[in-house]
Amino acid sequence: MSTDTRDRILDALEEMLLEQGLTKVTLENVAAEAGVSKGGLLYHFNTKDTMIAAMVRRLGDRSDAQRQLAAEGGTTVAHWYLQPPASISDKETALYRSTLAVLRSVDGNTGEIQQAVTEVMRLWDEGLRAEISDPVTAEIVRLVGDGIYLGALLDLPAVDPELHQRVVERLLGTDHVK
Secondary structure (H helix, E strand, O other): OOHHHHHHHHHHHHHHHHHHOHHHOOHHHHHHHHOOOHHHHHHHOOOHHHHHHHHHHHHHHHHHHHHHHHHHOOOOHHHHHOOOHHHOOHHHHHHHHHHHHHHHHOOOOOOHHHHHHHHHHHHHHHHHHHHEOOHHHHHHHHHHHHHHHHHHHOOOOOOOHHHHHHHHHHHOOOOOEO
């Protein structure tokens, strides 16, 4: 089976998590949604947790690619992390949707899924801490970015763009960023 089939399975899993929640996610339901046999799904993922963890890791790969694109464009990790929702591209919207699906998937789960989520979040933390000299400021940036991110996921009203810019400037003043 091809990588396309694997991605189709993970795409189906994300949609099911977003639309129906974790309780409806079974190997059979995901296989049907992806248009593959259960055997085809099992070729790639032998358990539901393995499948969800693979989705989390794919999310990590997507976020790495987004951060790399931002860096190539001259944007720091911190600025990228604090970007206003209005500047989010369709590709990044897909990333947000994936994140929401991942976060819904860890409801009460530990083990492989929680480990995968922790790994992805640790990468974001490391990027901020490598860039911001003060660990307290790095943590504040992460918390503010998480709030911006959550607001975008929940389609909450955006902060006034001018105020948003002032918040970013205050958080990322030249005395904090390496």
